[in-house]
Amino acid sequence: MVRVRFAPSPTGHLHIGGARTALFNYLFARHNNGKFILRIEDTDRTRSTDEYIEAIIEGMKWLGLEWDEGPFRQTDRFDVYKDYVDKLLKQGKAYYCYCTPEELEQRRQEALGQGKSPKYDGRCRNIVQEFEGSKVRNAAVRFRMPQEGQTIVDDLIRGKVIFENDLLDDLIILRSDGTPTYNFTVVVDDVDMDITHVIRGDDHLNNTPKQMHIYKALGHETPLFAHLPMILGADKTRLSKRHGATSVMAYKEMGYLPDALVNYLVRLGWSCGDQEVFTREELIKYFSFENVGKAAAVFNPEKLLWLNSQYIIKSNPEELGELVMLFLENAGIIQKGQDIDRKWLSRAIETLQERAKTLVELANSLRYYIAEDVQYDAKAKAKFLNEKSKDLLAELKENLISLTDFSTAELEKVFKSIIEKYNVKLGALAQPVRVAMTGGTESPGIFEVLEIVGKEKTIKRLEKAIATIATVQP
RNA sequence: GUCCCCAUCGUCUAGCCCGGCCUAGGACAUCGCCCUUUCAAGGCGGUAACGCGGGUUCGAAUCCCGCUGGGGACGCCA
Numbered sequence: 172m173v174r175v176r177f178a179p180s181p182t183g184h185l186h187i188g189g190a191r192t193a194l195f196n197y198l199f200a201r202h203n204n205g206k207f208i209l210r211i212e213d214t215d216r217t218r219s220t221d222e223y224i225e226a227i228i229e230g231m232k233w234l235g236l237e238w239d240e241g242p243f244r245q246t247d248r249f250d251v252y253k254d255y256v257d258k259l260l261k262q263g264k265a266y267y268c269y270c271t272p273e274e275l276e277q278r279r280q281e282a283l284g285q286g287k288s289p290k291y292d293g294r295c296r297n298i299v300q301e302f303e304g305s306k307v308r309n310a311a312v313r314f315r316m317p318q319e320g321q322t323i324v325d326d327l328i329r330g331k332v333i334f335e336n337d338l339l340d341d342l343i344i345l346r347s348d349g350t351p352t353y354n355f356t357v358v359v360d361d362v363d364m365d366i367t368h369v370i371r372g373d374d375h376l377n378n379t380p381k382q383m384h385i386y387k388a389l390g391h392e393t394p395l396f397a398h399l400p401m402i403l404g405a406d407k408t409r410l411s412k413r414h415g416a417t418s419v420m421a422y423k424e425m426g427y428l429p430d431a432l433v434n435y436l437v438r439l440g441w442s443c444g445d446q447e448v449f450t451r452e453e454l455i456k457y458f459s460f461e462n463v464g465k466a467a468a469v470f471n472p473e474k475l476l477w478l479n480s481q482y483i484i485k486s487n488p489e490e491l492g493e494l495v496m497l498f499l500e501n502a503g504i505i506q507k508g509q510d511i512d513r514k515w516l517s518r519a520i521e522t523l524q525e526r527a528k529t530l531v532e533l534a535n536s537l538r539y540y541i542a543e544d545v546q547y548d549a550k551a552k553a554k555f556l557n558e559k560s561k562d563l564l565a566e567l568k569e570n571l572i573s574l575t576d577f578s579t580a581e582l583e584k585v586f587k588s589i590i591e592k593y594n595v596k597l598g599a600l601a602q603p604v605r606v607a608m609t610g611g612t613e614s615p616g617i618f619e620v621l622e623i624v625g626k627e628k629t630i631k632r633l634e635k636a637i638a639t640i641a642t643v644q645p
Numbered sequence: 646g647u648c649c650c651c652a653u654c655g656u657c658u659a660g661c662c663c664g665g666c667c668u669a670g671g672a673c674a675u676c677g678c679c680c681u682u683u684c685a686a687g688g689c690g691g692u693a694a695c696g697c698g699g700g701u702u703c704g705a706a707u708c709c710c711g712c713u714g715g716g717g718a719c720g721c722c723a
Contacts, residue, residue, distance in 0.1 A: 180723045215722055272721055281722085286646040287721060311721050329650070338648060338719090346721040353723045377649055377718040400716090407715065435657095438672090442658055445671040464651095464658075467716055471656050474673040484686075525686040586682085601682035613684035640660080 173205025174367050174506075177231075177251030178357065180212045181223035184418040186404045187470060188372065188410055191436040195399060196235045196370045197452070198437070198458040208364060209241035214356055216246070230419040233452070234429045243364075252351035255359050256312055256344060264388045265344060267310040268295040288342050299413035312345035314355070314385060327397035327460045334380040342381060357523050358385040361394060370397045371591055373467070397460055400440050401467040410470055426477070426498060426529030429636065431482040435475040439468040448481055480528040488517040488524065491533065495520070497532035504541055511541065519623050522615035536614075540623055545610035545632060552606060552639070560603035561640045563593060567604065569635040577626045579618040586618070607636035 177193040179185065185193075200207035208229070213219035228242065245252075261263035281291040296315070316339040324332045344355035346503065351359075361369060376398045386393045404414030416422060422432050434449055441464070443449070443457045492513055499505045519540045520533065527533035539545050547556065570585045571577075590600055601617045608620050608629065621629050 178723085182723075212723060218722075268721090270721095275721080283646070283719095288647050290647085332649070334649075340719075343721050348721080350721085352721070357723085372717095373650070375723090378723095398650085403716075405656085409716080438657065440657090445659070447657090447672050466651050469656060470660090471673070474657065478675055480686090523685095597682045599682090605683060610682090615684085617682060622661065635652055 173200060173203040173365070174208065174365050175200050175205065175370055176208040176210050176234075176241075176361070176364065176366055178210045178212045178371075179227050180215065180218075180353075180361075181220060182215065182218040182325060183223060184420060185227045186410075186417045186419065187436070188417075189227075190230065190234060190236075190419045190432075191402060191439060192370065192372055192399060193231060193236050194234070194433060194436055195397075195441075195458075197238075197462075198366065198454055199370060199397075199460075200239075201455040204251065206239040207366070208239075208366070210243045210245070210360060210364070211241075212353065212356065213246050214351055214353060216350065219246075228568055233423055234419065234433055234563070240364075243360070243361065245351075248356075249351065251363070251554040252345075252356055253349075254360055255393075256351065256355070256525070259314065259344075259388055260312065262388075263315070265312050265314050268313045268341075268343065269298075269310050270295060271309075288338070288440065290338070291342075293341060294474045296341060307376070309347050310359040311347045314344045315380075315386070316341050316381065322383055324376070324379045324396060326376070326379075326505065327395055328458070328463050328467060329376070329398060332376065332379075334377075335379075338382070339381055344385075354381055355385060358382050358389065362386065362389055362391045366394050368395045368397060370399065372400050373398045396621045397463075400465055402439055403467050403469050405469060405471075407467075407469060414470065415472065422475075426531035427479050428482045428486070428494075428530075429534060431479040432475065432599050434482070435478050439470070440464050448478070450485060458547070476528050480525075481546045483527055483529075483533065484525050486524070489513065490521040491520050491524070491530070492516045495530050495534050495537065498530045499541070501509075502534050502538070504534060504538050515623070522619045522623065526613075526615065539609040540620075543628070544635075545608065547606060547639070548611045551610065551612045555612070556636055556640050557601040558640065560599070561637060563589060563595070563600050564603055564633055564637050564640075565606065566592075568630060568637065571626065571630055571633070574626070577622060577629075579616075579622050582618040582621050603636070604633070607632050 175196045175596055177196045178191075179189050196205050199205070211227070213224070224242070224244075231238070256265065260267075273290070278292060282289045283597075285626055293311070295313070317336045318339075320336045322334045322336055322339070324334070326332055342354050343352055344569075345351050379396055381397075383393050391640070402410045404410045406414075406524075410417055416425065419432070423429070430451065433454075437449070437454055438447065439459075441458070441462055443462060449457070500507050503512065516537075519537060523536045527536055566589050567585070570589065574581060574585060586597065586600060590597055593599075602612060605612060605614055605617055605620070608614070608617070610626060614620050624632070
């Protein structure tokens with residue numbers, strides 16, 4: 172049984188990189204009918220907050236990355252870690268270190284300054300452990316790493332990676348305040364939770380040999396490891412706030428669909444022939460580490476935007492209607508709590524789907540369908556609402572007043588008759604009408620716009636346009 | 646400084662493991678054309694890459710070595 176986990180630390184929101192790690196774990200678990208576990212690594216009490224735990228959960232849920240067990244919190248398991256530390260201490264596999272953080276930092280800087288390795292010098296390694304087995308104040312506990320030989324990490328993505336043991340640091344597993352540290356808790360938990368595959372970011376590859384020795388000291392076999400390549404920003408440095416939005420929920424707010432983000436993220440490092448767009452089922456079916464690349468990938472917002480537009484086109488209008496309501500409220504297009512005819516909204520959305528790349532854009536385009544009135548774009552107004560179009564607009568208005576079937580088919584007939592009568596091209600009429608109806612020069616087909624806006628508002632807007640021309644022209 | 650990882654169009658990538666089918670494929674972006682009531686969407690086409698140097702071989706994007714470049718790690722962070 173495959174058992175994998177996503178183990179974020181709640182020191183920030185769920186970000187793009189974390190989300191992809193979670194996603195790969197999720198896909199691997201689902202592909203193998205295994206279990207996906209969520210574990211919160213909050214041993215750093217100074218930086219972890221409950222708000223961030225909630226934020227991470229919110230992000231996971233939004234992306235549809237459902238976990239099977241958890242969320243577990245490491246702060247709930249301090250007793251467990253303590254027991255393991257005591258065991259190692261008794262067995263001599265760990266020892267007390269009396270160096271203070273300040274001393275350590277100073278020695279680190281000195282070593283670095285002399286061009287030497289900043290590795291712990293091991294001065295507490297062999298001193299007599301006077302207080303063995305009992306609580307020693309102000310002492311941290313270090314794990315005794317082997318100092319000779321090699322450790323080989325056989326990574327699912329990278330193959331064999333060899334580390335010289337004499338480079339391994341005796342890392343601290345228990346702080347002097349009695350709290351355990353990451354490299355220890357991660358191993359204890361992965362053992363206790365029967366994790367079979369550790370799938371995480373590349374930045375943990377160097378920790379792996381150390382963790383392997385902890386597994387050994389605990390008398391447990393190591394799981395399989397898969398280290399994912401990093402995600403970089405446009406300048407090829409580690410993705411961070413400097414590169415724009417990195418929080419997953421920020422993409423929700425910008426009007427992205429979760430499936431589009433998932434699809435984009437999975438293609439960052441993974442591929443399946445030439446296919447670009449995948450359903451969730453396909454991802455689960457096709458996912459494999461064989462198709463995961465080794466090189467870091469640059470996050471490309473343009474491609475994500477394109478994928479989002481593809482997902483919007485594919486979505487059904489009813490669902491988009493539900494999703495866009497919040498954006499309509501936020502844009503002030505409808506009042507909070509105000510409802511609109513969903514059937515009508517769906518029709519309106521259908522005309523906009525292939526024109527909106529995000530839900531924000533969709534909401535903004537919906538404005539001219541929903542609002543009572545339109546604001547003219549200055550350029551559009553100058554170019555199309557003028558003496559040249561005045562008679563055409565007036566003629567159209569007159570014709571529409573008597574039109575009972577306000578449908579695209581009938582509207583088209585009316586337009587045709589007018590352009591024939593005036594001997595102009597359709598654009599000569601359609602563009603001024605477009606400005607009158609939407610305020611701008613871009614919109615879905617003009618007949619559809621009229622039909623959806625409806626007879627009453629259409630005539631009002633035409634009257635306003637004509638009046639505008641009259642006041643502009645003395 | 647030391648260690649580890651990586652290296653195909655601007656970007657994501659296919660191909661690499663099992664050398665010839667690669668005149669290096671697809672996608673985003675970009676440019677042009679078509680469609681057209683506008684804008685999109687869609688269709689067609691263009692520009693654009695095997696980092697460099699050595700090997701091995703009849704033959705290398707593919708195998709080996711070096712270099713260069715980029716990234717990561719070296720915490721009483723995770």
